[in-house]
Amino acid sequence: xxxxxxxxxxxxxIRLEQLQALMKKQHIDCVAICNSPNxxxxxxxxxxxDERFQTAFIPQNGAPILAVPKMYTAHSYKDCNIKDQRTxxxxxxxxxxxxxxxxxxxxxxxxxxxxDTFEFRTFDLIRKTAGNAEFVPGSDLFTLLRMKKSxxxxxxxxxxxxxxxxxxxxxxxxxxxxxxxxxxxxxIEYELAQRGMRHGFSNLIAFGENTGSAHHVxxxxxxxxxxxxxxxxxxAYDHYWSDITRSFHIGKPDDEYVSVYxxxxxxxxxxxxAIKPGVRAKDVHMVAWxxxxxCGLSQYFTHRLGHGAGxxxxxxxxxxxxxxxxxxxxxxxxxxxxxxxxRFGVRIEDTVCVTEDGAMSFNHFTKELIVLE
Numbered sequence: 001x002x003x004x005x006x007x008x009x010x011x012x013x014i015r016l017e018q019l020q021a022l023m024k025k026q027h028i029d030c031v032a033i034c035n036s037p038n039x040x041x042x043x044x045x046x047x048x049x050d051e052r053f054q055t056a057f058i059p060q061n062g063a064p065i066l067a068v069p070k071m072y073t074a075h076s077y078k079d080c081n082i083k084d085q086r087t088x089x090x091x092x093x094x095x096x097x098x099x100x101x102x103x104x105x106x107x108x109x110x111x112x113x114x115x116d117t118f119e120f121r122t123f124d125l126i127r128k129t130a131g132n133a134e135f136v137p138g139s140d141l142f143t144l145l146r147m148k149k150s151x152x153x154x155x156x157x158x159x160x161x162x163x164x165x166x167x168x169x170x171x172x173x174x175x176x177x178x179x180x181x182x183x184x185x186x187x188i189e190y191e192l193a194q195r196g197m198r199h200g201f202s203n204l205i206a207f208g209e210n211t212g213s214a215h216h217v218x219x220x221x222x223x224x225x226x227x228x229x230x231x232x233x234x235x236a237y238d239h240y241w242s243d244i245t246r247s248f249h250i251g252k253p254d255d256e257y258v259s260v261y262x263x264x265x266x267x268x269x270x271x272x273x274a275i276k277p278g279v280r281a282k283d284v285h286m287v288a289w290x291x292x293x294x295c296g297l298s299q300y301f302t303h304r305l306g307h308g309a310g311x312x313x314x315x316x317x318x319x320x321x322x323x324x325x326x327x328x329x330x331x332x333x334x335x336x337x338x339x340x341x342x343r344f345g346v347r348i349e350d351t352v353c354v355t356e357d358g359a360m361s362f363n364h365f366t367k368e369l370i371v372l373e
Contacts, residue, residue, distance in 0.1 A: 029110030161362025
């Protein structure tokens with residue numbers, strides 16, 4: 001949902017109000033949020049992921065409670081907007097600790113929505129202390145909240161997109177350095193981290209026959225003349241993701257590569273132009289698929305057109321043939337048709353945002369075919 005507010009504290013307060021309003025509509029008594037992007041989204045707190053119990057409990061009415069290991073309070077007191085923080089240390093009676101919170105909130109035996117990414121050992125403490133509670137997935141709540149980005153979120157993604165563009169430029173200049181795919185991935189992730197982009201979920205570099213795999217795992221292959229290349233690069237800037245894919249060729253490409261490249265570029269542009277409020281996500285996917293089908297290439301387009309991007313590298317909405325989501329301003333996702341014919345692959349990807357009357361791309365690196373000599 002789009003938020004109003006002049007600062008982060010205002011935004012987090014409004015998100016809590018929005019969540020509790022949704023809980024009321026869906027008859028949910030409490031939401032339990034583990035250490036996940038949802039915790040950061042609701043509280044501003046993004047602790048290290050480990051095995052210790054760290055959970056926010058948000059009741060339908062009233063103030064939430066954060067259960068936090070005492071060893072993390074230096075960060076939680078500073079970053080988390082939940083003021084009621086209950087601490088524990090290793091060796092405490094955790095069943096009694098969690099039971100006390102649930103009883104105080106009055107949600108034992110109630111309807112409790114669970115963050116989708118709970119590990120079982122963490123969830124089990126809640127399950128064992130919540131009586132005959134009904135547990136439901138929290139995805140419906142957070143999807144409704146997170147799918148539409150605020151101006152503040154979009155601003156972060158604009159910066160993230162600029163860094164992704166920069167990464168393509170840097171790797172492109174070093175493809176013929178003698179470094180392998182894996183070495184280039186390690187190098188560019190370090191360079192991105194120095195500029196505030198971390199957690200490279202998509203950093204895939206493929207040379208030659210490896211471009212025929214849409215999700216190739218970068219390895220020891222070194223680029224050579226005659227190779228097709230794709231660079232799928234990105235990460236999270238201030239928690240918000242973007243990624244970009246561009247395809248290139250080392251040495252003069254044959255006619256088949258040039259033809260496939262141009263068809264993919266045209267399919268991506270046609271799909272981008274179809275992105276508007278009120279359009280079904282599946283229909284945007286089908287614009288690209290139908291174009292490639294008319295070119296005799298759809299059998300090589302083996303994945304959805306796009307995936308949502310935000311606090312997670314892959315979130316909703318998906319632009320796939322089965323997605324009934326109606327696009328709205330503020331939704332952000334990738335637009336990335338690809339063709340992988342066994343001999344080589346071509347993918348062109350931008351991360352984009354739905355605007356009031358169309359779409360805006362966070363990426364601006366050229367889509368013209370670059371041939372490296």
